[in-house]
Amino acid sequence: xxxxxxxxxxxxxxxxxxxxxxxxxxxxxxxxxxxxxxxxxxxxxxxxxxxxxxxxxxxxxxxxxxxxxxxxxxxxxxxxxxxxxxxxxxxxxxxxxxxxxxxxxxxxxxxxxxxxxxxxxxxxxxxxxxxxxxxxxxxxxxxxxxxxxxxxxxxxxxxxxxxxxxxxxxxxxxxxxxxxxxxxxxxxxxxxxxxxxxxxxxxxxxxxxxxxxxxxxxxxxxxxxxxxxxxxxxxxxxxxxxxxxxxxxxxxxxxxxxxxxxxxxxxxxxxxxxxxxxxxxxxxx
Numbered sequence: 001x002x003x004x005x006x007x008x009x010x011x012x013x014x015x016x017x018x019x020x021x022x023x024x025x026x027x028x029x030x031x032x033x034x035x036x037x038x039x040x041x042x043x044x045x046x047x048x049x050x051x052x053x054x055x056x057x058x059x060x061x062x063x064x065x066x067x068x069x070x071x072x073x074x075x076x077x078x079x080x081x082x083x084x085x086x087x088x089x090x091x092x093x094x095x096x097x098x099x100x101x102x103x104x105x106x107x108x109x110x111x112x113x114x115x116x117x118x119x120x121x122x123x124x125x126x127x128x129x130x131x132x133x134x135x136x137x138x139x140x141x142x143x144x145x146x147x148x149x150x151x152x153x154x155x156x157x158x159x160x161x162x163x164x165x166x167x168x169x170x171x172x173x174x175x176x177x178x179x180x181x182x183x184x185x186x187x188x189x190x191x192x193x194x195x196x197x198x199x200x201x202x203x204x205x206x207x208x209x210x211x212x213x214x215x216x217x218x219x220x221x222x223x224x225x226x227x228x229x230x231x232x233x234x235x236x237x238x239x240x241x242x243x244x245x246x247x248x249x250x251x252x253x254x255x256x257x258x259x260x261x262x263x264x265x266x267x268x269x270x271x272x273x274x275x276x277x278x279x280x281x282x283x284x285x
Contacts, residue, residue, distance in 0.1 A: 046062060096233060
């Protein structure tokens with residue numbers, strides 16, 4: 001079955017992006033109707049983070065979110081198999097000059113889980129060698145295809161099971177680290193800091209890595225547009241990290257909140273962001 005799925009993905013990648021986007025949004029609408037668990041996770045997250053929304057507004061935003069996710073899934077084949085020329089046409093880099101402001105220091109590209117994450121990572125890997133951490137797929141056939149697609153321009157994938165220690169050597173050697181620390185990765189190495197006013201288990205890796213390596217932190221947000229994607233490179237973070245890891249992690253979440261509000265439907269709301277709760281607090285899903 002996996003071979004058939006990958007073959008369909010390969011066939012689809014030849015279609016124009018607007019056509020893929022149309023069918024992808026249809027796939028996302030089907031997710032909303034048919035995949036109850038993801039629909040409920042999305043609605044629960046939106047209810048916690050945007051309590052001011054009415055049930056109808058939450059439902060509309062959830063549908064738009066899952067339509068964006070559906071589009072990103074159908075477009076995966078483009079990033080894995082399309083020519084470099086086509087990818088450059090589809091994915092623009094905004095403020096690319098900021099990537100050069102490093103002063104010889106290691107570089108952490110602080111990304112986050114927007115629907116365009118895959119497109120942004122592939123596009124940046126065409127500019128320079130990178131290293132990133134990923135979750136291994138359960139299916140070995142899909143795992144091989146994913147690694148082949150993601151590593152074809154020079155990105156090194158490191159399994160999350162291997163931990164951040166394996167990132168230190170390439171990072172110190174000057175290879176940028178494409179890092180997305182904004183999910184609920186469990187209680188280990190996490191602290192509870194607010195995310196849209198809700199205590200959220202958040203790993204402190206961004207602060208700790210920047211401190212131990214002396215790295216510059218550049219925020220990177222990739223957003224969908226009607227005709228493609230835009231990778232926006234933010235200003236280097238000043239006075240980061242500090243000696244207060246809690247304050248640093250709060251700053252990270254506060255930054256994400258601001259960026260999410262610019263395109264809230266594109267953030268990864270289907271993820272159970274609040275699965276890990278403070279001691280004594282009941283689960284929300």
